[in-house]
Every structure is written in C-alpha cells, then in structure tokens.
Amino acid sequence: RGMATREVNGMGTGVVIDARGYILTNHHVVDGVRHINVTLDGGQAYVAQLVAHDRETDLAVIRVRTPQPLPTIHLGTSGDLMTGETVVAVGNAYGYEHTVTSGIISALHRNVQVNETQQYLDLIQTDASINPGNSGGPLLNLDGEMIGLNVAVRAGAQGIGFAIPVDKALDIATRLLNVERLESQWHGITPLAVDGPKGPVTVARIDDDSPAASSGIERGDELRQIGTTSIERPLDVERALLGRRVGDRVPVLVKRDGREVSLDLVVAAKPGRTRDAEPAGQFQQATWEAFGLILTPESASTLRDRGLPLDGGMRVVAVRPGSSASTQGVAKGDILVQIHRWYTTSEEDVNFILNRADQVAKLGPVRFDIVRGNERFFGQLALGTEGATTRR
Numbered sequence: 001r002g003m004a005t006r007e008v009n010g011m012g013t014g015v016v017i018d019a020r021g022y023i024l025t026n027h028h029v030v031d032g033v034r035h036i037n038v039t040l041d042g043g044q045a046y047v048a049q050l051v052a053h054d055r056e057t058d059l060a061v062i063r064v065r066t067p068q069p070l071p072t073i074h075l076g077t078s079g080d081l082m083t084g085e086t087v088v089a090v091g092n093a094y095g096y097e098h099t100v101t102s103g104i105i106s107a108l109h110r111n112v113q114v115n116e117t118q119q120y121l122d123l124i125q126t127d128a129s130i131n132p133g134n135s136g137g138p139l140l141n142l143d144g145e146m147i148g149l150n151v152a153v154r155a156g157a158q159g160i161g162f163a164i165p166v167d168k169a170l171d172i173a174t175r176l177l178n179v180e181r182l183e184s185q186w187h188g189i190t191p192l193a194v195d196g197p198k199g200p201v202t203v204a205r206i207d208d209d210s211p212a213a214s215s216g217i218e219r220g221d222e223l224r225q226i227g228t229t230s231i232e233r234p235l236d237v238e239r240a241l242l243g244r245r246v247g248d249r250v251p252v253l254v255k256r257d258g259r260e261v262s263l264d265l266v267v268a269a270k271p272g273r274t275r276d277a278e279p280a281g282q283f284q285q286a287t288w289e290a291f292g293l294i295l296t297p298e299s300a301s302t303l304r305d306r307g308l309p310l311d312g313g314m315r316v317v318a319v320r321p322g323s324s325a326s327t328q329g330v331a332k333g334d335i336l337v338q339i340h341r342w343y344t345t346s347e348e349d350v351n352f353i354l355n356r357a358d359q360v361a362k363l364g365p366v367r368f369d370i371v372r373g374n375e376r377f378f379g380q381l382a383l384g385t386e387g388a389t390t391r392r
Contacts, residue, residue: 013091013137014038014062015146017173018239019069021046024173025136026151027053027060028118034309038064041098049307051374052176058118058151059169061176062307063374073138075233076145077197078165081105081124089128089150089161091137103128103159112162114152123162124148130161139163167197174235179242183373184270184333187241188212191223191234201231203254215265221254226265241267246331270333283347286354290383291339292323297346298335306374312345313337313371328379330370338369339381357383 012029016022023038030036036048046064053060085105093099107125114120126139130150139148148163179185188210193199203221206213223231226240227250244250248267253260279288287295295314303310313335319326330336336344340360344350353360360366365380 011092011095011133012135013133013150015073015136015138015149016070017061017072017075017170017235018177018242019072020243021048021064021066021070022051022177022239023048023062023064024149024169025060025062026149027055027058029136030060030062031055036062036307038062039097040064040066040070049374050305051307052182052305054172054176057164057168057172058120059149059164059172059176061173074143074145075170076141076143076147076166078124078147078167079196081108081147081165083107086142087126087128087147088140088142089126089130089134089137089163090140091130091134091150093129093131093133095133099131099134101129106160110162112152120151120162120164122165122168123151124165126161126163127159128161129159130163134161170197170233170235174233174238177235177238177242179238179244180270182242183244185241185244185246186211186268186270187237187265189217189223189237191231191237193234197233200255201234201236211265211268215252215263216261217252217254217263217265218256221256221261223252224255224260225253226250269331283351287350288320290354290357291381292320292325293330293336294318295336295344295350300345303335303337303371306371308337308371308374308376310337310345310371311343314344314347314350316370324365324382328381330379331372333372335371336368337371337376338367340366340368 014023014025017024038048039045048062048064051061051063083105088102090100103126106127110123110125112120134150137150138146139150141147147166149169150163152162188207189212190205191201192204193201201223203219206219229236229240244267246267246269250265252263252265279285279294284294287293294317296317298313298315300312316332316334319330339353342353361383365382367378368381369378
C-alpha cells in the first residue's frame, strides 16, 4: 500500500545559539511569515519573533521566550574541513522532524546561483541528503559540532546539497545580534579571534571615550569573561551584553601580560549628536508640548524586522526633561506605536490624537506603547501631568 502524501507548508529548521532562546536559521525560512511557529526537540511549541536578518547571506536570528534556559548547539569550526570528511545533516526534511542523514564533504568553496536574486558564496558541498525542510539546520562533524548551516539543494540533482560554513554564519550572527544595532547601546569593543574562530578572543580596537575605554579595557587584552558568559568567540561579546540596561555595571575578566585583571564595564546608550534635538516645525512643536517628545516617522519594515507585525511607528528623537514621558522612562530611540486606542504609524495618526488632546487629557493618564529593541513596553501617559512607571 502506498504511503499517504504529507503536505508541508513553509517548514524549516534552526539551531539554538543562546540559551535565552535566540535561534539561527535561514532568512528564506522566515521571510514574509506572519507567525513563526517553533517546536523544540521536546515537543514544546512557541511563537518566535524575528530579531534580525541578512538577506544577502540568507541568514536570520529569531527568538522564542521559554520559562527555562535552552540547551545550545555545540559549535565547531569550518576552518579545518577536508574534502571526504564524514558529516551529518539534521533537520525537518519534508516535515519529518529530527531526520538525520549522513554523507561526506564533496567540495569546499562552492559558489551557487539559486535564482536571479539569490547567490551563495563559499559554500560547503555535501552528498548528505538535504531536502526541503532541512534549511537552517546543522551540518555536523563526527564530534557532534556544527560546522555548517544547511541552506540549499540543487534542484533535479541527487546527492548535491550545500551548507553555509559555520565560521561565516557566526560572523553574520555577531552582526545581527550587535547591541548597538538592536538596543541602541554601546560598548566600544572590536573583538578578534586571532588564532581562528575557536582561538582566544582579543581586543583589536577600543573606541575613544567608549564604555570599554572608561572601564580600563585595553587593546590587546584577551577577553575571558563578561558577566557570566565565557568569551570563546566574538559572538559571545554581543551575547554577554544583550539585554542589559543603560547604566548596568557588568564585570569583565581579561588576561593581560600573563595575569588576569578584573574590570567593570558600564553599559551606555549609543552616542548620538552632541547637541540635543530641538522641535522644528509645527508638528514637532505640538508633540513636544503635548507629549514631551520629538517624533519622526519609522517604517513598518523596521518593526517587522524585529518580529512585530505593525504598519509603522514614530521614533523618539528627544524627550523633554520633567515631562510625563520622561518620568516614565521613555528614551531617545524608542518607537512609539500606540497612544490610548489609536496606533501611531504616521504623522497623520499623531495629528489625529493631537486634535483630540483636550478630550484625551480629561481622561487622565492613558496607555501608550513603545518598542525598545525587540520588546514592546507600555505605560500611562498623562498630557501635562506625571505618569506611572513603564511596564513590560
């Protein structure tokens, strides 16, 4: 009797690279997906948020929020791979979870043109069976270490699949998880793994007047630990500082001249213009007076890249000291997405609210929502009065 046909729609695989639920996968797996449903190895199901992506390399980071830390993939290196080496591919081939196939590395440094808009450079070629659904899954060596991220299979061919080398994938992941990019925060460290991806991580550069410079970190220091995170790769620097708040004091352990030195790094906001912005034009003057904020439009793509299906928002350029927004902790760089029951996707939306400012003020404090990094916060905004504390 023939097997029943199983229909699979938009399925892929991912690997956990941080215990807080950060998952590396292919961008094409999550591109255009409104709800990213993730099922873990134990069967627990979650809805993920898109954190960041790089369309050119077809990589993306998503996040699930779980009650307990997740086990992470064991990372190897693609710097010492050899043709003929045995490898194992794991993924959801055609929707069949945890499918494991094996093969060898057929070739290295392959360039593959998939279509008119997508080209992959410097791929690992393998004859391990890689099928639709495997995308974003790990290619492992016999030690169980990930040495590649499965990405493509040659249509119409047998035994020809491809994977992004893990060293390249993690370099991109480091950029995607950069705290300056995601959270408008700054550390000022340029890390470098001098002896290859698994070698000790040293400080290649310190930005002038940065938190790292103020902490006493020096160029040439070997980074051993930041907070509770051991530093084995440049990615670990971003992981260690991700989710911190401005003003947090983070212990840093470095090795300098053969001895360990303990320092403290204080997280700071990303540097902006040296002079505070001032309201320009009637619209900004109105929002400055009503909300204590200078606002500029922010595109829907910015929010959707963060996994938030919103049609746009208004970025906070400046906050008036002593205003209701200021007392609630609204900060420059936040994105205002809602006031009361109205979305703030454009200047027109905000003007609609401003035209009803008197009626809104009579209601007392009203709810407002902001986006900071990849999280949505809310609080109570009172026009002309002080509000309460912003909550997550």
